[in-house]
Amino acid sequence: MPSSRRSLLIAFLTVPLIHAARAKAFAQAGPELPLTLECRDADDLTLEREAGPFFKPNSPHNRELHADALDGERITVAGFVLDRRCRPLAGCLVEIWHADENGEYDSVGLRLRGHQFTDVQGRWWFNTIVPALYPGRTRHFHFKVQRPGGRVLTTQLYFPGEAGNVGDRLFHETLLLDMKETGDGRFGRFDFVV
Numbered sequence: 760m761p762s763s764r765r766s767l768l769i770a771f772l773t774v775p776l777i778h779a780a781r782a783k784a785f786a787q788a789g790p791e792l793p794l795t796l797e798c799r800d801a802d803d804l805t806l807e808r809e810a811g812p813f814f815k816p817n818s819p820h821n822r823e824l825h826a827d828a829l830d831g832e833r834i835t836v837a838g839f840v841l842d843r844r845c846r847p848l849a850g851c852l853v854e855i856w857h858a859d860e861n862g863e864y865d866s867v868g869l870r871l872r873g874h875q876f877t878d879v880q881g882r883w884w885f886n887t888i889v890p891a892l893y894p895g896r897t898r899h900f901h902f903k904v905q906r907p908g909g910r911v912l913t914t915q916l917y918f919p920g921e922a923g924n925v926g927d928r929l930f931h932e933t934l935l936l937d938m939k940e941t942g943d944g945r946f947g948r949f950d951f952v953v
C-alpha cells in the first residue's frame with residue numbers, strides 16, 4: 760500500500776526523540792524508519808541563502824497553504840529546528856514563501872506565504888504545493904528560521920533530481936529536501952540547524 764503524505768507526517772510526529780549518540784545506531788537498526796532524527800556534525804549550521812526580491816513581512820500564522828493553489832501538486836514539508844548539538848529547539852519561528860503553480864509569487868496578497876512556531880519537540884511542517892519553475896532559478900522554497908530572541912536564518916531548500924540544480928548559482932546539496940513520493944503527493948524532510 761503506498762504511503763500518503765498524512766501517514767508520513769504522522770510517522771514523523773510520533774517518532775520519539777532520540778539522543779544524538781543513539782540516532783545513528785537506531786537508524787541502522789531500522790532502515791524502514793527513515794524519519795528518525797539524524798544529527799550531523801557540530802558546526803554544521805544550515806547555509807544561508809539570499810531572500811530574493813519576493814519576501815513580504817506579515818505572513819499569516821498558517822501551515823495549511825495548499826488551499827491557496829488548488830491546482831498545484833501537493834507536498835508536505837516537515838522537519839526539526841536543531842541547535843549545533845542536535846538538540847531540538849521549541850518556539851522557533853519558521854516562515855515559508857514560494858512561487859505558485861505557475862511560477863509566480865503573490866506580491867499583492869499573501870498566497871503561499873505562512874509562518875508557525877516549532878512545537879515543544881522542535882518540529883515544524885507545512886502542507887503546500889510544489890512551486891513551479893520561474894526563469895533563472897531551479898525549483899526552491901524560501902525560508903526564514905529564527906530561534907527565540909536569536910538571529911534570523913534566511914535560506915532556500917531545493918528538490919532532488921531537478922535538472923536546473925546544477926546550473927543554479929544558489930543551489931547547494933546540503934539544502935536538498937529528503938524527498939519521498941507518496942500516493943497523494945510528495946513528502947519532503949529537512950532539519951534546520953541554527
Ligand code: FE
Nearest residue numbers: 811813899901
Ligand atoms: Fe524564489
